[in-house]
Amino acid sequence: MNADPLSSAPSLPIQFADVAAAAGRLRGVAHRTPARTSRTVDEACGASVFFKCENFQRMGAFKFRGAYNALARFSAEQRRAGVIAFSSGNHAQAIALSARLLAMPSVIVMPQDAPASKLAATRGYQREQPGSEVILYDRYTQDREAIGRRIAAERGMTLIPPYDHADVMAGQGTAALELIEDVGPLDALLVCVGGGGLISGCAVAATARSPGIEVWGVEPAAGNDVQQSLAKGEIVHIDTPKTIADGAQTQHCGTLTFAVIRRLVSGVLTVTDAQLVRTMRFFAERMKMVVEPTGCLAAAALLEGAIELRGKRVGVILSGGNVDLAAYAGLLQA
Amino acid sequence: MNADPLSSAPSLPIQFADVAAAAGRLRGVAHRTPARTSRTVDEACGASVFFKCENFQRMGAFKFRGAYNALARFSAEQRRAGVIAFSSGNHAQAIALSARLLAMPSVIVMPQDAPASKLAATRGYQREQPGSEVILYDRYTQDREAIGRRIAAERGMTLIPPYDHADVMAGQGTAALELIEDVGPLDALLVCVGGGGLISGCAVAATARSPGIEVWGVEPAAGNDVQQSLAKGEIVHIDTPKTIADGAQTQHCGTLTFAVIRRLVSGVLTVTDAQLVRTMRFFAERMKMVVEPTGCLAAAALLEGAIELRGKRVGVILSGGNVDLAAYAGLLQA
Numbered sequence: 001m002n003a004d005p006l007s008s009a010p011s012l013p014i015q016f017a018d019v020a021a022a023a024g025r026l027r028g029v030a031h032r033t034p035a036r037t038s039r040t041v042d043e044a045c046g047a048s049v050f051f052k053c054e055n056f057q058r059m060g061a062f063k064f065r066g067a068y069n070a071l072a073r074f075s076a077e078q079r080r081a082g083v084i085a086f087s088s089g090n091h092a093q094a095i096a097l098s099a100r101l102l103a104m105p106s107v108i109v110m111p112q113d114a115p116a117s118k119l120a121a122t123r124g125y126q127r128e129q130p131g132s133e134v135i136l137y138d139r140y141t142q143d144r145e146a147i148g149r150r151i152a153a154e155r156g157m158t159l160i161p162p163y164d165h166a167d168v169m170a171g172q173g174t175a176a177l178e179l180i181e182d183v184g185p186l187d188a189l190l191v192c193v194g195g196g197g198l199i200s201g202c203a204v205a206a207t208a209r210s211p212g213i214e215v216w217g218v219e220p221a222a223g224n225d226v227q228q229s230l231a232k233g234e235i236v237h238i239d240t241p242k243t244i245a246d247g248a249q250t251q252h253c254g255t256l257t258f259a260v261i262r263r264l265v266s267g268v269l270t271v272t273d274a275q276l277v278r279t280m281r282f283f284a285e286r287m288k289m290v291v292e293p294t295g296c297l298a299a300a301a302l303l304e305g306a307i308e309l310r311g312k313r314v315g316v317i318l319s320g321g322n323v324d325l326a327a328y329a330g331l332l333q334a
Numbered sequence: 335m336n337a338d339p340l341s342s343a344p345s346l347p348i349q350f351a352d353v354a355a356a357a358g359r360l361r362g363v364a365h366r367t368p369a370r371t372s373r374t375v376d377e378a379c380g381a382s383v384f385f386k387c388e389n390f391q392r393m394g395a396f397k398f399r400g401a402y403n404a405l406a407r408f409s410a411e412q413r414r415a416g417v418i419a420f421s422s423g424n425h426a427q428a429i430a431l432s433a434r435l436l437a438m439p440s441v442i443v444m445p446q447d448a449p450a451s452k453l454a455a456t457r458g459y460q461r462e463q464p465g466s467e468v469i470l471y472d473r474y475t476q477d478r479e480a481i482g483r484r485i486a487a488e489r490g491m492t493l494i495p496p497y498d499h500a501d502v503m504a505g506q507g508t509a510a511l512e513l514i515e516d517v518g519p520l521d522a523l524l525v526c527v528g529g530g531g532l533i534s535g536c537a538v539a540a541t542a543r544s545p546g547i548e549v550w551g552v553e554p555a556a557g558n559d560v561q562q563s564l565a566k567g568e569i570v571h572i573d574t575p576k577t578i579a580d581g582a583q584t585q586h587c588g589t590l591t592f593a594v595i596r597r598l599v600s601g602v603l604t605v606t607d608a609q610l611v612r613t614m615r616f617f618a619e620r621m622k623m624v625v626e627p628t629g630c631l632a633a634a635a636l637l638e639g640a641i642e643l644r645g646k647r648v649g650v651i652l653s654g655g656n657v658d659l660a661a662y663a664g665l666l667q668a
Binding site: 034036055056058060281284285287288289290291321323325326328329330332333 | 615659
């Protein structure tokens with residue numbers, strides 16, 4: 001259906017060449033994560049399914065790819081001043097680790113009530129990197145953007161947003177590029193959707209490297225803003241959704257990511273939290289892997305029958321594996 | 335220290351050629367499991383550590399290698415009659431799956447109180463294979479060996495024991511062979527020890543492929559029969575040890591396995607259940623993998639400091655990932 005969408009899309013915010021260049025920057029720095037298969041899954045779905053294991057990526061999620069790619073493109077002056085980011089999740093750790101690897105200062109603005117484990121992990125990546133710190137704010141009384149703008153201005157730091165940035169999107173696309181290089185052409189690719197950074201980069205890579213591929217997004221049923229946005233033809237804002245898929249608790253996707261999604265993505269599917277928990281258990285019990293709830297979105301759509309892909313070669317991106325161990329154990333038992 | 339122990343060991347029950355032949359039989363049938371690394375582990379140990387992920391093996395443990403190798407060597411007559419095994423653990427599933435793949439009947443003798451999940455998994459592998467069944471016995475009133483001997487005699491079936499068998503040992507050795515082929519020569523290899531099938535096969539493969547390597551066994555502190563046997567120079571029998579490492583609850587190793595162990599293994603280390611739990615949590619939290627308690631033995635010896643291998647290239651075999659999900663979740667939380 002998308003015969004050659006890229007050739008007729010000069011206005012897309014990223015091109016395949018950007019993903020290919022990102023792959024060059026990430027070589028030897030990011031893990032080339034394995035593509036795993038399961039006879040049980042193939043039999044259940046009647047398809048050939050390849051799971052791209054970004055839960056095995058450095059710092060535990062695909063976010064490292066985009067963050068490192070963005071920081072690696074900084075000018076000498078930008079590097080000296082460093083990077084600033086707002087995030088309580090995987091983006092925080094991705095920026096902190098990438099900044100350390102590139103020897104630049106990082107400031108991460110996190111809510112006071114962020115999980116202690118994420119705070120500790122972020123600070124762990126920042127140690128031995130002068131000028132780096134976590135700045136906490138009160139979510140109920142303070143405006144994190146104002147804090148960020150002030151620090152960025154005072155210190156001359158460059159803000160890297162979690163998804164709506166061309167270099168971030170291009171970096172995330174290397175996950176799909178590697179998958180197709182490793183397993184061959186695919187008929188379909190399933191990707192989780194939060195702000196749209198991963199799916200937009202992957203859609204550009206996959207459409208270029210596996211012509212005719214269908215790229216499907218998967219959102220939590222509780223927060224289907226991108227599904228709504230595609231139906232309406234413009235970005236829809238929603239209230240912060242209540243879901244265990246914390247990486248997909250976005251209120252809206254980005255301007256740049258939506259420009260790619262509306263052109264290259266076939267559609268967006270949704271799954272419930274209960275379906276995510278069953279999928280998480282399946283990965284632990286049968287494939288011996290820890291996959292975080294957000295990382296289960298794409299797989300859940302397939303395993304729980306939100307889409308039927310019999311006879312097809314299907315790629316599924318497992319986006320990350322960062323979980324609080326006690327919460328994870330609780331979900332395994334529930 | 336073991337300059338060329340194989341050339342001076344004509345009497346070993348298996349030779350490297352047996353492991354190489356097993357690798358040929360397993361090609362395209364067993365998974366060539368990945369070797370994974372962790373910067374955290376390397377920094378903590380001051381070593382280069384390569385984890386051989388047999389938790390990702392078919393049926394979830396290395397046991398598939400030995401079982402399939404043994405069954406693949408059956409004569410046409412043996413195949414027609416089929417195989418019998420006693421086991422409530424990974425050996426049961428390994429035999430049932432291998433028998434199905436080779437289209438022969440299998441009878442597995444299991445205790446009545448075996449976990450329902452293991453019973454279901456074994457029967458799952460046996461379905462569609464005529465003449466296959468699970469036979470349950472009462473551990474308190476019945477003699478499983480008598481039951482097995484009677485059925486074997488009545489049906490002409492061949493008994494395959496879980497470890498003390500040359501073809502089983504040679505098959506298990508392919509795990510170490512693959513690891514060294516994939517990551518290069520090693521200075522040391524750490525392997526869990528139950529009945530000794532895995533470590534004996536791996537010691538033969540590793541000593542041949544990585545001359546000078548030290549092979550260390552790791553047992554639960556509660557059941558160090560092989561450590562005692564090496565000290566005494568003969569096989570020591572112990573009471574069934576109380577440990578969460580259920581795959582290492584053996585009362586003694588085998589005659590064939592001990593012949594290899596005493597010649598090629600540098601020594602046996604022990605770890606406690608508390609150390610196994612910490613190691614299991616480390617794998618879940620940092621490497622996003624489910625490793626069963628027995629599968630954590632070798633890694634725990636390294637991570638918990640039972641041995642010091644600074645500056646060395648170290649292989650660690652993670653033997654399996656089969657856990658009851660509720661029990662696993664309980665250990666993650668404890």
